[in-house]
Amino acid sequence: MRRGRKRTTEDWILDSGITTLLIIISFVTLYPFYYILIMTFNAGTDTSFGGVYLWPRSFSLDNYIYFFDDARWMNAFGVTVLRTLIGTALGVGFTSMVAYGLAKKDLLLRNAYFIFVIIAMNFSGGLIAFYVVLRSLGLINSFGVYVIPSMLNIFFLLIAISFFREIPEEMAESARIDGASELRIFARIMVPVSLPLMATMSLFLGAGQWNSWLDSAYFVQSEELRTLTYRMMQVINQSMMPTGSADATASMARLSVTPLSLQATAMVVSIVPILCVYPFLQRYFVSGMMIGSVKG
Numbered sequence: 001m002r003r004g005r006k007r008t009t010e011d012w013i014l015d016s017g018i019t020t021l022l023i024i025i026s027f028v029t030l031y032p033f034y035y036i037l038i039m040t041f042n043a044g045t046d047t048s049f050g051g052v053y054l055w056p057r058s059f060s061l062d063n064y065i066y067f068f069d070d071a072r073w074m075n076a077f078g079v080t081v082l083r084t085l086i087g088t089a090l091g092v093g094f095t096s097m098v099a100y101g102l103a104k105k106d107l108l109l110r111n112a113y114f115i116f117v118i119i120a121m122n123f124s125g126g127l128i129a130f131y132v133v134l135r136s137l138g139l140i141n142s143f144g145v146y147v148i149p150s151m152l153n154i155f156f157l158l159i160a161i162s163f164f165r166e167i168p169e170e171m172a173e174s175a176r177i178d179g180a181s182e183l184r185i186f187a188r189i190m191v192p193v194s195l196p197l198m199a200t201m202s203l204f205l206g207a208g209q210w211n212s213w214l215d216s217a218y219f220v221q222s223e224e225l226r227t228l229t230y231r232m233m234q235v236i237n238q239s240m241m242p243t244g245s246a247d248a249t250a251s252m253a254r255l256s257v258t259p260l261s262l263q264a265t266a267m268v269v270s271i272v273p274i275l276c277v278y279p280f281l282q283r284y285f286v287s288g289m290m291i292g293s294v295k296g
Contacts, residue, residue, distance in 0.1 A: 040063050044062070044063060044258035044262070045257075046256070063261045073231060076228045076230065081273070082143075084209040095151070095153050141220055160194070163194060164190065210274060212227070216230040235263040
């Protein structure tokens, strides 16, 4: 049996240096998240005095109590969850179906469609033209403005096209012989085969929907349709809770809540769903991206 090489002093020094460097990098990377977390469990008025670094100095759940009792924050949270679920489902489904059609070599006007896709990927009409289009479609100040414009993702469209091209045509041909329609072939054959790709698309499109706030700022005026990230941006930009009422200010003072501690609480609440979903999609993540890059 071959024995391992004896570790020298240089090996110990090198390993110690690498370990120390990794510990420093891990601390610098993770501490900001930990600091935000302990800020939410500390009284906001106490945090404003500084000196809170490793654990809550004045433990309190007031930040979370105020957040979940405020109808505006909870409504924004519900709108964000709804747009993420619906927007991701529509984006993955529609992009996949378009990619499946464009992957067909005998598709009529296929080259023209590809030219249109390339132009759309590299050129944009700008914000004003986009606003005019949305207004002509009746999407301004409606929930549809969150999910309909994002139904087709050009980046994942190209990846999905290259993926569907590599699926043997014999699989679909045998189903056609049995009388299956193209929609049935897509749902029963293509979707199960492309689960890694679709899981990767779901992760990216879902995170994009969850973190988006520009559409809420530019295309929505109704307070009932505001998203969670938009509320957070209001707190950041105004340095105050955007309720504008004396009752809300008094409630914040009574519960020892500050705009900064409320902002940190909203950040934690917005991160938790992503952390809960990611472990279930992580096993598809690497394989899905590699499929698109290798077969493309």
